[in-house]
Amino acid sequence: MKFTIQRDQFVQSVQHVSKAISSRTTIPVLTGIKIEASYDGVTLTGSDSDISIESFIPKEIDDQELVTIEQEGSIVLNAKFFAEIVKKLPEDTLEIMVTDQFLTRLTSGDSVFNLNGLDPAEYPRLPEIEEDNVFKMPKDLLKSLIRQTAFAVSTAETRPILTGIHWAIDDGILTCTATDSHRLAMRHAKVETNSEELAFSNVVIPGKSLSELSKIIDDTDELIDIIVTDNQILFKSTNLLFFSRLLDGNYPATKNMIPNHSKTSVKLESKYLLAAIERGLLLSREGKNNVVNVKTIENKELEITSVTPEVGKVTEKVHTLDYSGEELRISFNGKNLIDALKVIESTEITIDFTGAMSPFVMKPADRDHMLHLFSPVRTY
């Protein structure tokens, strides 16, 4: 194998596929990036067996030559060292050449790295996926869907299915749901399907996979193809393939959890609520329970309090823009509400309470594409 390549392009591809590589893998060849040179271009692959990422650098783009292939071939090089090295090379191009067995020489200007490679024949093959059921959405929408749900997945290993995000398509509408059983985030979006009959309901993608995907797709309205099989999902964009394993098991029936009535309804400015709860948590952080108490008071105001006996007490007042229904006293995990407020892009939100002991729902006031559900905390 021997080729010369533009450094910037190569660095970006190396960074992309590195996102799939875990330093804790027990399979030595997976600590490396597979580099494969053919006369069409160079393909890089990284994988931790849950996620696999393939990035292709074509020989040329728009008549600009990116790669000069002198000899086809492949090699696996330690990802951690390699990613650092290519970033710091002195020239705009670099040459990679497998010299002897798996020994690889990387040259850029007056810098020469001789690296011990691994046998590419040992590298696992990527899954082969039939592209029957494809749907599409703009990349920036996909990034939003991930950002607005992934924060709510469970980080505990006790119920592995809750570490994933549930995706379902029905009637051209994708619904993404994440919950750790104390809070739930749900987001709808219209997607493009190649068949009106495309529908599925029990696809659970590891939250970590989607978070990594989100880091490597750019924030444009270019469409990305998505293909779901029994145990894999593939995201396919120009010169990039992103595979993730799906989680096994049944996702809880979250629809039944969402109350469809309200006893106390308030409308608030997001930023004032956010700031008040952030201050409310300043003293409670030490105790790590993050509980804040909310009480309706006169003049259509909410009083937010939090007490940490050794440290002190904080009291905040927040004006509501709208208020209807019963008086209320409720306690909940303020940190969970903050997480949700940070992904709601609307300036105003509504909260519907159904009593002190029941879950409550927060939504943007101006749109219906998103919903956040929170369990109250019993404080006595």
Place this chain on the structure above:
Amino acid sequence: MKFTIQRDQFVQSVQHVSKAISSRTTIPVLTGIKIEASYDGVTLTGSDSDISIESFIPKEIDDQELVTIEQEGSIVLNAKFFAEIVKKLPEDTLEIMVTDQFLTRLTSGDSVFNLNGLDPAEYPRLPEIEEDNVFKMPKDLLKSLIRQTAFAVSTAETRPILTGIHWAIDDGILTCTATDSHRLAMRHAKVETNSEELAFSNVVIPGKSLSELSKIIDDTDELIDIIVTDNQILFKSTNLLFFSRLLDGNYPATKNMIPNHSKTSVKLESKYLLAAIERGLLLSREGKNNVVNVKTIENKELEITSVTPEVGKVTEKVHTLDYSGEELRISFNGKNLIDALKVIESTEITIDFTGAMSPFVMKPADRDHMLHLFSPVRTY
């Protein structure tokens, strides 16, 4: 105690004095910030018994009222919580009032914090320092002196004296020296003294103290007063006092360590040498020994190599701007050289070697105010 104060001013003072406060102190009152209100203004104090910082906010500056004092008094409030709270308050002003015993109420708009304070009578007094021997220098020069020496102090507790920076004044010239016994950084500067006889030679200031000081003084040419006593040093700027304990013990006689001849002398562009050594260390990082090998080769070039058997080998060539003397092969800790190169502001540097087994000296090529000394590493 009761006063109202401008939040921005107060936040900055709280941040300054917080730099002295350690969460690991065993003296409870030192986890707090002492706040003292008098009719002149508000004084904040933080201390970890090594460093003490006092920040004063006067009643008014340039006819702008900063503080409205209603009642004099003092209190000690937990620094960690307090610094977070004042940063996040909603309004431009805040009111602080000691209500009952040490209970303190902090109010800003619709936010009210009731905090448990500590008895200010338990707070230690700051040292009293006679201001006989004062010298002065611009703040930005002081910051440079610290930045260009503090990195070289020892972080090991085995020889405590080496965790400090040695300061000596002779003939109006301040010499700052730091060494961890493998490398040494020295910097001279002219200072203003109020007496021609001002001279001292065994003042050793903890590196940590100077690093903290550097964070709170601004990068201007305003003068700062410096007063040295037997066991304390005081830095005195407008509305700010910074005290540090001095280290006990004798600092090594570093002057004798510096070779005054040269067997091989090279002149190089700093940035190329820096980049080449950084790449040289990319593979050796795993081993943590950071050793690079330098060899003079033909065409007035240096060859820099580093080998990590499991990973590979890197070879770099660096052109010299000037080269004289014997051929040379030497090995040294590349990380130490990088640290020094990063604080040398000149684009060109000279290195004088005195053989493979002797310490060598690096200096800016255009100025004589700074010197870095490095021990070689034996590699066989």
